[in-house]
Amino acid sequence: MSGVLLKADGLSVGYGKKVVVSGLELEVTAGEILTLIGPNGAGKSTVLRSIAAQLPLISGTVSISGNDITAMDLGDIAKALSICFTDRVTAEKMTCEDVVSTGRYPYTGRLGILSAEDRNIVREAMELTGISHLADTDIRYISDGQRQTVMLARAIAQQPQVLLLDEPTSFLDINNKLRLLGILRELARDRNIAVVQTLHELDLAQRFSDRVLCIKDNRADRLGTPEEIFSGRYISELYGITSGTFEPMFGTAEASPVLGESKVFVIGGGGSGIGTYRRMQRQGIPFAAGVIHENDIEYSVARSLAAEVISERAYEPISDESVQRALAIMKKCDNVICCLDSFGTMNIGNKRLFEMYKSLKNRSDNSGQMKLD
């Protein structure tokens, strides 16, 4: 393929003789964002550092635009590939502009004096990342998030073909996470840069990657589009999630359910019950949820958090049978919460269920009993 900028062949990486990740095959094309995900300590950063020629390769090759990096001159690597890593920068008395200017290093002469063009490129990189106002501020006196952005500007000023980022969003707030990843997307598309990054935020990895590489147990476990990777139970297996559940469709996580005999019955649907489910979980109250269609937006949350879920097949009206099952559980509960304030054709069964509960409650209130049965 002509568009392949970065290629790894039979790559094994690690420290000294200790192999961390082996048998890596990789092709990243111009304009593509590849995201590495995987559990802590899986070796994502080691892979990045090896691709950046900062660690000797144990075996295999890495090439940029067809050139083997081990045969490349350091200066040529610097022009082709730039990094934005998590190493803390503690340089004293350097302004942010000074730091971004170091990106021009491979292009300047013996003494590193910037030309007018270099200074333009530096200014442009700072504008693109929205840090122009920090130009004269000491790098030590800005927030971690701003520093991360400054380091990205530095990497951009290096005008690379391949941009490697290790957890670029880890110190940023949500607005800045989205902004930074947006900038990466723009860079990849407009400048035809190949971006390889590691992310811990799965929701963002799912939304901002063209392809996702999953690293686990010393190898590349899977490589595919976000749609291929974020499906079924794969992510839960990749991370070995045991205390809680992961919803691949939205890339969200829920805590572990409170198991046991249901004490509260929640009638929800259409997202109305999610807040109640989470509150029950926080308070440690086992609850039952129903009747929820299997394609309801809150179905997966209910499945994750409820002790029992009474569900109905997608696009079908709630059947009598489901209502009866729900009623049986409801009778054993201390309390019922209905989160719906309107009912439609498909979930009219829930309306009947709630009315049955109210008449039962009236009857038991009249007979002086506190419990539903």
Next chain:
Amino acid sequence: MNKKRAVRWTICFAALAALTSAFAVLELVCGSTDIALSDVFGALAGRDRTSASHTIITEIRLPRTIAAALLGGALSVSGFLLQSFFNNPIAGPYVLGISSGAKLTVALAMMLTMQHGVLLNSASMVGAAFVGSMLSMGAILLLSGKVRNMAQLIIAGVMIGYICSAVTELAVTFADDANIVNLHNWSQGSFSGISMDNVRVIAVIVFAAAAAAFLISKPMSAYQLGESYAQNMGVNLRLFRLALILLSSVLSACVTAFAGPVSFVGVAVPHLVKSIFGTAKPIIIIPASFIGGAVFCLVCDLIARLLFAPVELSISTVTAVFGAPVVIAAMLSRRGQKRGV
């Protein structure tokens, strides 16, 4: 803003240059016998070669002045290189024990040769000092791999310095030569007794090493961001680190060989210069440290000579009085910065 900085830097350089000339003149004029300015210039111009003032100026004060300026510059640049290497603003040839290592080997070499009735020439003194510097440097490098904490590294350096000094004192105590007085003076640190021949050797070594340091200011600026980034920008880390070590050792060895150990200049001057210039850009700070070190040592030497004249203080006594508080300030500024962020 860039223009504003350029103006600031120009003013600072001009001020430093003016101070250097002013104190150099004072060094020549003042002393046990004050010599009129006109006589000083007369002596420098080579008029009236037979007068006493001519001899004093050309054979005693001029070499001493030049040596103080050059060696002060050398120490400061050496300190700045070490600070870059260890990414630690309080690293310097004296605090890391590198000066003391040089002192030890030079003292040993001097005593060995004296026993055979030979006086060491300048080049072999520098050679011996370089060997000692490298030995201390090697010990520090071994330790730096083991200690992650920068304060511990400094403590280790100070201890190495004490060990070397103790061995030197021991050797001096048992040396049986009449020259022992000389040796004792030298081991305390002094710019006295440096001849014009010595100055020529000093000038060649110091200018060559300082120029080489200036030429690696580009990788130094990349290295300030840390190893990963430096490497990513195309710095050959191994070669670069080797250059830093060799150059800083040559510079401090040259100082120790001729003036003995001179304390704290290597830490204090770069710190002051960085504050005055408001930057840590090596391309600015290397020449600025050189000139700043010259000013600092000229002032300190003036004080050492004049304060209790005719008794002369050791140069380290004076540099410590001015330098040590700056070292403490440098240490505190680093602390504050960590807490501040």
